[in-house]
Amino acid sequence: MAQLIADRKEIDFILYELLDAAQLFKHEKFKGLSKKMVDMIISEARKLSIKEILPTLAQSDKDGVRFEKGQVTVPQSLHRARKAVRDAELTSTMEDPEWGGQGLPHLVSVALGEYVVGANYSLSGYTHMGHGTGKMIELFGTDLLKELFLENLYTAKWSGTMVLTEPEAGSDVGALTTTAKKNADGTYNITGNKIFITAGDHDLAENIIHPVLARIEGAPEGSAGISIFIVPKFRVNKDKTIGELNDVQCVGIEKKMGMHGSATCSLSFGANGKCKGVLLGRENKGLQIMFHMMNEARLSVGFQGSSAASLAYLYALDYARQRIQGKDLAGFKDPNAKSIPIIKHPDVRRMLTWMKAHVDGMRSLVFYVSACFDRKKTSTTKADRKLAGDMIDLLTPVVKAYCSEKGFDVCVEAIQVYGGYGFTSEFPVEQLARDVKIASIYEGTNGIQAMDFLGRKLGMEKGAVFMNFLNEINKVIAAAKEKESxxxxxxxxxxxxxxxxxxxxxxxxxxxSEKYATAFANAHPFLDVTGDVTIGWMHLWRALTATTALEKNPKQKDRIFYEGIITTARFYIETVLPVTFGKMKAVQGLCDAALIMEDQAFG
Ligand SMILES: Cc1cc2nc3c(=O)[nH]c(=O)nc-3n(C[C@H](O)[C@H](O)[C@H](O)COP(=O)(O)OP(=O)(O)OC[C@H]3O[C@@H](n4cnc5c(N)ncnc54)[C@H](O)[C@@H]3O)c2cc1C
Incomplete structure (x- = not known):
């Protein structure tokens, strides 16, 4: 059968050879875990993904979400898949078992995510978003809130959302107008309209828990006056049973270019003056709290890009092996020459190698950042724990923006590999391109990510964190220089x-300086070249690891796999990075043309 979802060999290579996941299992925090056990969990997740999730990708796109008489109905295929994911306990794998998690390392969780989330990202809004809502409650909630909500959210019995956007408050969250008025019993009455809320309403879970950003009456304008409230669709009684409806209504869903299985809802809070919420954390600290969830969500969106790219690449590869078209270059003048599979044509090989280079590089980066979460908690030295945390902070906007954009580019290239068939809905790659486009827009547009990277992240500790990042790359370079090849x-x-x-x-x-506007006009290209070089780092690291494995055992059964890693690294460094060099020159030139153009001159 064709390999349409990430190969275990590739996942194992990153987990155990590149990032030494086995070392984690020796740590007190993960005692009881073994490689054998983890391998089994990953194998089961992969099987479940192939059998239950991947088939829903096209089906849920075709069926779409419906909105009739105020009710949101999700495609039946997603009902079955969601149940399968819940039954396999794969919804909050890294959380504490006390609250319904599995207590696995972050790194193992992302490997599971490659199968369970990556195979149909639309499904993950119903299976995994409750994790983000729950995490905020775990970190900032009272014991009562934890008791009432946490287990049901982590196990996806109830689902979660993130409720920020309003018609006039998109990128500028501080402009929101939803209000909160304190009641005598300490709860708040919430009133306002939110739009674009993923999984904001649906028929998959018995309750939906909304973390809602709103301004308490009298609070300062802008970001400084925003608080966050836990607002359930159905009120929750003290014994955790479901109470009455909480005056949260879905008033419509979006028609979208992709993610048709995902309900994108307009929600009205308190239209009848009866929507009650509970403050999470302290007043006016809503954005800081939501950012805990947003940072996790931003990494997840980068992962959406890399996993969609992986699917698109594997579909294109499978097609290129089967599609017979054209003659071999060597025999093109021979009328009797047989037609060959398109994978034999140099230009198709170029496209496939380009896709593979981006897919493998992005996956390595996403897994690396996940490993940093574990290192931050388990490393034996304080310096390494700090370094790991710094790498997460620095690289979050890079993962989000770079992987979402390159993920889309890879899906577009997959359409090209298919030729005319790629443009039709009979084949899956056009859907992948449609679905993944949103990743560069939500969770903070990529323009906002670039501003964050230049405005906040580059200057962390007066640039020392960025220098440490370059240092990490230089360590791999130094080790690779030791290998002649x-x-x-x-x-x-x-x-x-x-x-x-x-x-x-x-x-x-x-x-x-006074040139700050020019700098920010170049912020996105700067983030882009940082992404390119970061992926180059991943490739050299992968090639170094593969070379070492081959040196140890040149005749091993995985020889072709390892040699493929080295050849892919060569392709990336010799064909992609030289272009990056030119892009860096352009950033260094700090072109201000986009700024000085008169508005009328745009046409
Ligand atoms: C399918 C889907 C699902 C979504 N899910 C959720 C969800 O679950 N919860 C939620 O709260 N929201 C959600 N959103 C909303 C999403 O996060 C916003 O669409 C996004 O933040 C951009 O806001 P906007 O659409 O108002 O665009 P705008 O903010 O109007 O931006 C338009 C353009 O202007 C640029 N821009 C805006 N301000 C600046 C600035 N200061 N500097 C530079 N450039 C700027 C942007 O980068 C963008 O290119 C979802 C949206 C969609 C389409």
């Missing part, structure tokens, strides 16, 4: 790192 690639990457350092210096200084 990798010395040239290592040298090429080191030139890129030097150039990235120089680019960061120029744009960073400009951002703090």
């Amino acid at each position: 990798l010395a040239l690639l290592a040298h090429a990457l080191s030139k890129q790192v030097e150039s990235l350092g120089a680019t960061a210096m120029i744009i960073g200084q400009a951002a703090m």
Whole structure:
């Protein structure tokens, strides 16, 4: 059968050879776990994904979500898949078993996510969003809130949302107008209209728990006056049973270019003056609390990009092996020459290698950041725990923006590999491109991510965190230079790192000068080149690991797999990164043309 979902060998390579997941199982926090056990859990998740989730991808796109008489109905295929994910206890795998989690490392959870979430991202709104809502309650809620909500959210018995956006408050969340008025019993009356709320209403769970951003009457304007409230669709009684409806109504769903299985809802809170919410954390600290969830969600959205790219690549690869078209270049003048599978054509091989390079690089990056979450908790030295935390903070906007954009680009390239058939809905890749486009828009548009990267992340500790990041890349370069076969690639990457350092210096200084607007006009290209070099780092690291494995055992059964890793790294460093060099020169030039253009000159 064709391999249409990430190969275990690739997942195992990243887990155990690149990131040494086995080391984690020795830590007190994960005692009781073993490689054998984890392998079994991942294998089961992969089987479940192939049998129960992947088939829902096309079906849920075709059936779509319906909104009739105020009720949201989700495709039947997602009902079955959601039950399967819940039955397998795969909804909050890294959380404490006391609250319904599995207590697994972050790194193992992301490997499970590759199968359970990546196979149909629309489904994850109903299976995994409750985790984010629950996490905020775990971190900032009272004991009563935890008791009432946590287990039901982590196990996805109830689902969760994140409720920020309003018609006039999208990127500028601080402009929201939803209000909260304190009642005598300490609860708040919530009134307002929210739009674009993923899984805001549906018929999959018996309750939906909304974390809602609103402004308490009299609170300051802007971001400083925002609080966060837990607002259940149905009120929850003290014994955790479901109470009466809480005056939260879905008033419509969006018709969208993709993610047709995902309900994107307009919600009205308190239209009848009866919507009650409970304050989470302290007054006016809503944005800081929501950011805990947003950062997790941003990494998840980057992962949406990389996992969609992986699916698109594997579909295109399968098609390229089967589709017979055209003659081999060597025999194109021979009228009797047989037609060949398109995978044999050099240009198709170029497209496939380009896709593979981005898929493998992005997956390695997403897994690396996940491993940093574990390192932050388990590393034996304080310095390493800090470094891991810094890498998470620095790289979150890069993962979100870069992987969502390159994920889309890979899906578009998959359409190209299919030729005309790729453009039809008979084949799956056009859906993947439609579905993944949203990843560069929600959870903070990529423009906002780029501003965060330049405005906040680059300047962390006066640039020391960014320098430490370059240092981490340089460590891999130094080790790769020791291997004769990798010395040239290592040298090429080191030139890129030097150039990235120089680019960061120029744009960073400009951002703090009177040229700040010009700097921010170049923020997105700066994030883009940082992403390119980061993926180059991943590739050199992968090639180093594969070379070491081959040196240990040149005749091993996985020889072709390891050699493929090295060849993919060569492709990336020799064909993608030279272009990055040019892109960095452009950023360094701090072009202000987009800024000085008169508004009328746009046409
Ligand atoms: C399918 C879908 C699901 C969603 N799910 C949720 C959800 O579950 N919960 C939720 O709260 N929201 C959700 N959203 C909303 C989403 O997060 C917003 O659409 C997004 O934040 C952008 O806001 P906006 O659409 O108002 O665009 P705008 O903010 O109007 O942005 C338009 C353009 O202007 C740019 N821009 C805006 N401000 C600036 C600035 N200061 N500097 C530079 N550029 C700027 C943006 O980058 C963008 O390119 C969802 C949206 C969709 C389509």
